[in-house]
Amino acid sequence: MGFCSSLGTSHKAMEVFCMKSKESTIISQKKVAVETKKIKGTVVLMKKNVLDFNDIKASLLDRIHELFGKVVSMQIISSVLPDPENGFRGKLGKVAYLEKWISTISPTAARETQFTVTFEWGETMGLPGAFIIKNHHHSQFFLKTVTLEDVPGHGRVHFVCNSWVYPTHRYKYNRVFFSSKTYLPCQTPDLLRYYREEELKNLRGNGTGELKEWDRVYDYAYYNDLGSPDKGPDYARPVLGGTQEYPYPRRGRTGRKPTKTDPNSEKRLPLLNLDIYVPRDERFGHVKFSDFLAYALKSLVQVLLPELKSLCDKTINEFDKFEDVLRLYEGGLKLPNGHTLGKIRERIPWELLRELARSDGERFLKFPIPAVIKEDKSAWRTDEEFGREMLAGVNPVIIRRLQEFPPVSKLDPEVYGKQNSSITKEQIEKYMNGLTVDQAIEENKLFILDHHDALMPCLKRINSTTTKTYATRTLLLLQDDGTLKPLAIELSLPHPQGDSHGAVSKVFTPAEEGVEGTIWQLAKAYAAVNDSGYHQLISHWLNTHAVIEPFIIATNRQLSVVHPIYKLLDPHFRDTMNINALARQILINAGGVLERTVFPATYAMEMSAVLYKNWVFTDHALPTDLLNRGVAIPDPGSPHGLKLLIPDYPYAVDGLEIWSAIKTWVTDYISLYYPSDSAVAADPELQFWWTEIRKVGHGDKKDEPWWPQMSTIADLVNSATTIIWVASALHAAVNFGQYPYAGFLPNRPTVSRRFMPEPGTPEFAELESDPDAAFLKTITAQFQALLGVSLIEILSRHSTDEVYLGQRDTPEWTDDGEAIEAFERFGKRLVEIEERILERNRDERLRNRVGPVKVPYTLLFPGTSDFTREGGLTGKGIPNSISI
The missing domain is CATH 2.60.60.20 (PLAT/LH2 domain)
Incomplete structure (x- = not known):
């Protein structure tokens, strides 16, 4: 009994628990002559x-x-x-x-x-x-x-x-x-x-040496492989993790040698070498890797940097009009003349050019039409769609209810001065359908998309690059028809005399015509730029990809493959370490795709480390998140224990059903193996697992009081449900809508390159004479757009071998009949949810389900029933794991 009693549980109580389902003990050791079969x-x-x-x-x-x-x-x-x-x-x-x-x-x-x-x-x-x-x-x-x-x-x-x-x-x-x-x-x-314990010991390794492809070692490291300091100071990046300044989740250890310039940084592989170490069983399967390579081929356009810039039309690196942007989807860019093409061929393999050229042989970089412009090419510009995408777009997890006016900053006033909002009641009440601000707050009808505090501390450094952007606040009114009406957008900059002097802010309000209408469109673009960068760095990368990796490592190090919690969680970890390793290699590294396409540029990962300080594991339980953001209030009589204050909130409505189905499945499953709280507390593998997650995997958060103690069944159910939710549904909600909504860059620009034009300047004159050109010169440039769209096309595609929520790639994943039956009930619940989602999308009274762009909300459509395995840009389906 020593193996079970090592955590201090009484011998008698543990013996009773363990013997209930224990396999028959060792039979007599006497030699028995039995015929061998x-x-x-x-x-x-x-x-x-x-x-x-x-x-x-x-x-x-x-x-x-x-x-x-x-x-x-x-x-x-x-x-x-x-x-x-x-x-x-x-x-x-x-x-x-x-x-x-x-x-x-x-x-x-x-x-x-x-x-x-x-x-x-x-x-x-x-x-x-x-x-x-x-x-x-x-x-x-x-x-x-x-x-x-x-x-x-x-x-x-x-x-x-x-x-x-x-x-x-x-x-x-x-x-x-x-x-x-x-x-x-x-x-x-x-x-x-012995075999169980020895296998875990082998998977932990000894913590030394460079790991090779056949090694099966799961171990931890800081994010110290993003920079290349040996190439010069422009390529150096701080180590993320292990410090108060830059805390971060741990990533999988590779054991590569340190750089010569900085012994704390790990030497990187050559850029196009995708053979970065992860345990072999964590690497993409053949089908997945083939799919990834096929679409990644197009996204490696950074190889073509000088040549691609020369291909852009008459104004270098600019879209001159919206028709130029649309041409990416309708016909692609024209191939260059023979002389230029010859130069490109000297550098770029013909196979790559042939892939880029698609099938017509005349144009290349032709992309699928994003859903947001498929039915209507201008509906994305409406205020209704602008507000709707905060509830049903690619980043529906930020909007919150405004409970005091004007909006208040949480930044330290001794460091940052006055940072509270400068928006006044007089500025917005004229757009509030007869309501006053006080009435709207009282009736829970004022909401805010607030990126001010997240960006202001690092905005001066960000704007020292080619980026020219603001920290934004957007106020919205919940109308009687369920839609959100934008009321004002505040654009703020650090005070030129120093941070302690507070913010310098301007407020813009809705307008539809003339130069005021153009300025309002630009104000929405600046807000979208903030939201795009925050989405990619925080909602997507940090809060799903990065935070889940320590759970994967700890699960393989501390939970045996025969442990019930390993079997519960393992499908939700498929391919995550591999895609994260590839991200470190070509996406989030110094000079990588993310720095080239998202507004924080070289400070992108630093910013994500600063914002990791606010990460709270338990807050990512969906009901908790909705309550914390004030978009829901407790309601013990409702099916989910809360009431949504925006009834037509597609992400929340569908998400609560998915969350409830996951939690029911987890509860049913865990009850099969843990009859009491003491059984949870007495499970040594489980306790070592949870301790390692807190103290090592998320070691920079080890002293936080919000960590569950893992001493009760409720602790285990809630924690496992949250892990599965983040790895499956939350990631699906913030990932697979990228191309449908952001594939058309004017709808979700990732960069702003100049500030709002001031009257009397040439930029303002252009705003009056050619508003589309002024808009396009402000947002993402042409080359960045090509690179960014190429990237999100890959990230938004389902692999042809995807395994979706409610499915397993191995039907006989356990021989426990009761567990199989509970899992089948889970699958049936998901099928019922799919039917209700389709029904809601057909209900014309729910205007946020489809919106002016006529894109039904299907990002939380599970994909359990009648779901084709063709993969691609389906815009629906919840994979089990963060697999892309």
């Missing part, structure tokens, strides 16, 4: 030569190894018969071999191949609990499942593996796989405990 096994795997584009060399060398007797061997481990000569661990069966490796022809595509294996197994060996596999071939293979038939006394036994198995010389230990049974630590058969 042969049992057949089916092994499903994918060979390397199939997955690596028909690597003929790998296939040939495997055949040669096979001829010399270097084969794939397996040994079953008994869960009930001990081996006194092996430390009383489970008895090993005789070695068996995969049959007909040479003669079994693999498919030409990345598909599974079945092999047979025959084991000798006696009745005294009992239930096979695990097996050891040794790969003596030249190449690795992906082991999917192993199934044993007619095991004496037990029948069929299934093993879900889903792991790469490298040649034996790559390991210093045996590769062990466990059956589909689920065990808490104290319920683990005694003879399997």
Whole structure:
């Protein structure tokens, strides 16, 4: 009982709990003469030569190894018969071999191949609990499942593996796989405990050395690989994590050597080398990687920097009119003349040019038409759509209810001076449909999109680059028809005499015609720029991608694959470490795509570190988030325990149903394994897992009082539900709408390049004479637009092998029938939610569901039923995990 009682639970209470579902204990060690039987096994795997584009060399060398007797061997481990000569661990069966490796022809595509294996197994060996596999071939293979038939006394036994198995010389230990049974630590058969503990020890590694592709080590590191200080000070970036100035979640360790210039920074791989280390089982599968490469090909346009700039039309790096922007979707950019094309071909592989050229051979960089302009090319400019996208667009998680007027800043006045809003009642009441500000606040009808405090502390440095932008506040009125009406936009800059002197602000109010109308459109653009940058850096990258990675690392280090919470959470971690590693390599690094396309530029990741100071894990539970933002109030009688103050809030309405379905599933599942709070508190793996998340993975937050104690079932249910929500639904809501809404850059510009024109200046004169040109010269430039649109087209695409919420890639992920039934109920709830979402989208009274642009809100449409596996820019479907 020592394994369970290590956390101080009384021996008697723990014994009662553990013995309820414990496997039969060790049978008599006396030798019993029992006839040995042969049992057949089916092994499903994918060979390397199939997955690596028909690597003929790998296939040939495997055949040669096979001829010399270097084969794939397996040994079953008994869960009930001990081996006194092996430390009383489970008895090993005789070695068996995969049959007909040479003669079994693999498919030409990345598909599974079945092999047979025959084991000798006696009745005294009992239930096979695990097996050891040794790969003596030249190449690795992906082991999917192993199934044993007619095991004496037990029948069929299934093993879900889903792991790469490298040649034996790559390991210093045996590769062990466990059956589909689920065990808490104290319920683990005694003879399997060594293997369970040893496997976790192997996955933790020793914390030293550079990790290689065959290493299976999950470990932590700071974000110290974003800069390249050896290239010069312009490429140096601060280390994120480990300091009060720049706290950050931890990322997966690679162990690369430090740079020469800065010993605290890790040396980077060459830009186009995408082989950055993550544990091999965390890397994209063949189909996913093929999809990623196919679409990433177009986005690598930074390789074409000088050439692309020369291709832009008569005004270098500018869209002259909106028709120029639309041409990206309707016909693409014209290929350059022969002389320029020849120059490009000298630098760029023809295969890349051919991909960029698409199928017509005449134009390139032609993008799919974004949903926001598909039905109506000008509806995005309306005030109604501007407000609607705060509720149903790509960043619907920021808007909050205004509860005091004027809006108040939380910035320290001793450091930043007066930062409260300068908006007055007189400025906005004329647009409030007869209401006063006091009445609107009393009736819960005033709302704000507030990016002021987030941006003001770093705005001076941001504006020292090519960016010229403001910290914005946008006030909106909830109207009787359920829509939000913009009332005013405040644009603020740091005081020229210093931060302590406060902000210098200007307020703009709605107008539709003349120069005032153009100025109002620009004011909305500045607000959209703030929201776009905050969305990409905080709502999307930080609050989903970055914060989830420590949970993934801790789960693999501290929870065995047979632990019920591992089995619950693992599908929600698929591909996340890989996409985060790729992001560090080409997206969020110094000079990467994000710095080139989002307004904070070189200060982007610093800003995200500063805002991580405000991150609170428990606040990302959807009901808590809605209550904290004041868009909902407690209502014990309602289905979700709260009442939305914006009834037609698509993200919140659909999200609460998804949240409730996830929580019900998690509650049902956890109740199967934890009968009491004491069982949660007494689970050593669970406690070590939670402690490591808090003290290491999110170590810069370790002293925060809001962390759940993980001492009750409620703690575990709420925490697991929040993890699953963030990794699935929240990420889907803030990711897959990027191209539909921001693929048309004027709707969601990412950069502003000049301030609001002042009367009497040439810029103001242009605003009067050619408002579209003035607008386009203010927002994202042409090259940045091309690069940004290329990026978000990739990020918004579902892979063809996506696994959606309510689905599993392996049907027999557990042999627990009750867990399978609970999961099936979860899937049925999601199907019902899908039907209700479609019904709401058809209801014309709910004006925020579709809006002036006629884009139905489907970002939280689960995708469980009748969902095609074609992938692409579907704008719907909740993947299980942050997989792109």
